[in-house]
Amino acid sequence: MAGRIEDYALIGDMQTAALVSNDGAVDWLCLPRFDSPAVFAGLLGTDEHGFWRIGPAEPVAGPQPAAQGPVTDSGDVPVPPVTAAAPALPCDRRRYRGDSLILEQEWDTQGGSVRVIDFMPPRHLLGTPDVPQMIRIVEGLKGKVRMRSAVRMRFSYGRIVPWVHRVEQPDGGHRTVAVAGPDSVWLDGEAETYGAHLTTYADFTVDEGERIAFGLTWKASHEPAPAPPEAERELEATERFWRDWVGQCTYQGPYREAVVRSLITLKALTYAPTGGIVAAPTTSLPEDLGGERNWDYRYTWLRDAAITLSSLLRTGYREEARAWREWLLRAVAGDPENLQIMYGIAGERELTESTLDWLPGYENSLPVRIGNGAAGQLQLDVYGEVVEALHLAHMSGLARHDHAHHLQLKLIGYLEEHWRNPDEGIWEVRGPRRHFVHSKVMAWVAVDRTIKLLEQTPAEGPLERWKALRDEIHRDVCEKGYDPDRNTFTQYYGGKELDASLLLIPQVGFLPADDKRVIGTIEAIQRELSTPDGFVLRYPTHDESGQNVDGLSGHEGAFLACSFWLADNLAMIGRVGEARELFEKLLALRNDLGLLAEEWDPRAKRQVGNFPQAFSHVPLIDTALRLTACAGAYLSTQPV
């Protein structure tokens, strides 16, 4: 059974990622890409939908839970029956190894102590870019510990039981292959395996100082068998890769641990071959436990990717920005009329939404969706976010790119014609299109940054006309999107509702932070959209009569990005103590490994939504930079 969302750790190779529970189970793994069907989908169902657990097969140290089974007359503890797949014992400690994506989980048992080291070597290190691997090394720390590995592969998101057979190995290693349709998955290990209950087991004992490795490799099923992984060599190379990557970080402030973990997480969400960035590596982790607010995030949203790039640029990472700019130019090639708000990680446009009806869902949250219908929406803010990212890339010294320049001018040409239209807005609301204030503000950003570009470079463009356009949008928002009676901007023109995306108004420079309308909006959001803990909802999901306003049933949690934006705004208006307090409360919501989902359920006191989520880690970094700058401690030359 799947654990709480915060029980999971992320490992990945920058082409796909796995979630590993604190009981040693890999409950989510899509192969070979982030958006491929999962081979382990236990996260969205049960063990029947696939998992790979490695953990102790003997009682843990200390008082025993009832389910451990009797001790025999001889004093031996029986190996648990194979029907139980493997005992699921939460580890006693876990951490990432230094600043890396290498996970270490440790258990203390009656026989001793053991560590399981999990990682996915970045594929360019392997020289076989199309062949993902996951490696798990069991290390004896103390005494002698009986262990069990249980692998249940279920291809096609838990639906297909593959053909599994053992393959003789000349060197005495143990190899099993599972095949179904286009996929083959190869399990290598130094321990002998046996099959039972459509599961592959290995029971073994690890002594102090001993290391026993397992590897799982995906290959297209029509191709020759892959070489077994060289676990220790790949561990070393993976550790070196992350050490070198983190070494480029320019941030040295007081929140370094949180910032670095967020940066590593963002890097893990990038798809290395193309420069695309997924919003999260999961689908359908619910925003409302047991509800229908379940979405597939394994795609590249222009919005999420653009803000991710801004954070990476601000902390010294230029290569990712260059790669994403190339991705963007390929993905959006063509008429700006056809711009989508999101694409596949290689720029695919067809992201048709469907449901996987055989999966019971995470804690019965149905439906489980793949694809995302939001791909067909109109979200005008995206133009602002993309142009802002291109602008920042330019300001950070990334070499001018003629196509990027041309694209930017084309986007403004499109906006000039369309900014007056209603849209679905930043929150992708599945209700009627509206004149969302945030969308108009971001249209202003797009025009503003393009004017700055034209002023700074010898490029051609209708500068005066666009200056007039910029003024017109500004006037329109201030007239129609601001409620003078309540001294606050509103969610949409003529509406009364608030929206946390309005917190971006001072951040993007639409109005200065000390403008009374900005301060009024911040205070109104604090009053009307805050949870009792002081976190922030994106918008009210219900009107005064209790009706849902976003086309969906149920409630959602506090939106973590918006809560960071509030902290950021408070710092901008000089309420730095309050900002710091809120920021630190938000940091405390991270799991023990520093990871954040999309939302926080203030009633259940649990993380909810897809995990880990770029849209949460980006504002964490941005607010950390802001607070550090407020303290005068951020000495980098990067813009904040």
Ligand SMILES: OC[C@H]1O[C@H](O[C@H]2O[C@H](CO)[C@@H](O)[C@H](O)[C@H]2O)[C@H](O)[C@@H](O)[C@@H]1O
């Ligand atoms: O809640 C409704 C919408 O939720 C998802 O969108 C959210 O996630 C996106 C990716 O991080 C983000 O860009 C967007 O601003 C969020 O609202 C979902 O993908 C949508 O289909 C859904 O309508």
